[in-house]
Structure formats: C-alpha cells, structure tokens
Amino acid sequence: MNIRKSYALIVAAALLAAAVSPAAIAADLTDVGYIDQAAIGALPPFQKANAEMAKYQAQLQSQAATAMKKAKSDAQRQQLYAQFQQKFADRQRTVLGPLFARAQTAIAQVSSNKSLSVVVDKRIVIYGGQNITDEVVNLVKGPGAVVPPAATPPPSEIGFVDQQQIDQLPKVKQANDDYLKFANQQKQQAEKQMAAAKTNSDRQTIAKSFQKTLGDQQDKVLKPLVDRTKNAMADVAKKKNLILVVDKNDIIYGGTDITADVQSELK
Secondary structure: OOOOOOOOOOOOOOOOOOOOOHHHHOOOOOOEEEEOHHHHHOOHHHHHHHHHHHHHHHHHHHHHHHHHHHOOOHHHHHHHHHHHHHHHHHHHHHHOHHHHHHHHHHHHHHHHHOOOOEEEEHHHOOOOOEEOHHHHHHHHHOOOOOOOOOOOOOOOOEEEEOHHHHHOOHHHHHHHHHHHHHHHHHHHHHHHHHHHOOOHHHHHHHHHHHHHHHHHHHHHHHHHHHHHHHHHHHHHHHHOOOOEEEEHHHEEEEOEEOHHHHHHHHO
16 A cells, blocks of 8 residues: 655645646747757667666665675664765766766757757657757767857746755645655554455455545645645746746756745745
C-alpha cells in the first residue's frame, strides 16, 4: 500500500500562476524555443558517460553495503551514506559536468542567434514554439569548443519557480513533514487491518477508508498552503506581466526567476 504524495511537494499543484495553459508558450510568441532533452542524452558521449556512472554506482552500492554491515550506530550509518553520496556526486561532476556545460553553451548560442528569450523542455509544449533541438545537437556533436554568446537572454514573459526552495520555507516544510508523519502512521494501521482482514470486501473497505483519511488530511493541512502558493505565484506573475509560470526544471535557458518574490509573498 503506497502513500500518495500528490500534495507532498506543496507547489506541485500550483505550477501555472497565470490562467494560461502550456499551449500559451506557443502560438503568438516567436521568442520561445524548446528542445528535446532526450535527443541530447542519446548522443554517444552522454550514453558512454551514463554507462560509466551506472557502473560506478553499482561499485559504490556494493562498497556501501559492506561498510553499512560494519557500522555500529545509526549515526555512523548516516555518515557513511553521506560519504558515498558525496563520492557519487563528485564523479558525476567529473564525468558528466563537461558534457552538460557543452550542451548548455550550445543551447545558449543557438538561442542567442535566434533571439530567443526562453527555451523550455519539449514535454510541456503542446503547440507552437521554435524547435531548436537539431541545431543544438549539431553544435554539441561538432568539433572544437562551443563559443558562448556575448549577450545574455532578453527579458521573458515566461517565469519560473524553484519548487525545492519553496518547499524549504519553514511553514511549508513543517506542513509537509506533518502530513507525511500522519500518512505513515495511517499506513501502518491500515497494514495491520489488512493483515487481519478475512475477505476481499473487508480489504477494499480498509483501502477506501485509508485513502479517504489521507485525502481529508491533505485538505486540512496542505490545501490551504497550496491555495496560498498559487495565489502568491499569480500575484507575482501579474506584477511582472508574465503570461506563464512553470517549474524551474522545465526551463533550460532564459526565463524570469520569480522564486524569491514568491518566497517573500509566502513569509
């Protein structure tokens, strides 16, 4: 039985601050581009690097499992886990960092040449926009260094918010933590009831009750913060004359960062 986390990231339900669908990225904006990141990741250098990282991760996991068995306390285990995580992150920066930097520079150069103010992930574009994937792929694959553009991207009507930073606001983090603690308690109770249930009908009743309890708690603890976050995003977007606000992970180049403004509205 899995705990649903539809509200666990408090702004997951509040990505669009303006009353505009992702299709609005498209039709009338000639300065918006998009790229298929999967096409970049499919290039041989990225495939080779990812294979190397997968092999290294398997080695680290084996080493970590051996070290964890010898650990004498939870604190020691946490320290070991952090050490292995850091090793993996360091290798990632060494192996993948230069490739990501080359791809990002290629995106910036193509965007500058086309006078684009923002480039987003292809996944969120339904209609329109300029597909710059082929140009970027050709630059990444080409010989020699990719020269970064001299100019920075112009102001954009597309804004973005870093959800992770919003989720770390004390009141948001506390609400998420409280909900997850409650959900785990309910899950444990439901699992005990399931184990004692004698019929499928009883198990279905327990499952429905479990889901309803979580939904009621979401509405009580998290929904007010979700609504407030959406309103804060909408207010900031209107003040800055933005037509759309998306998650930072969907912005590849350019865009207007309103994270700090939204944080201020929520404090």
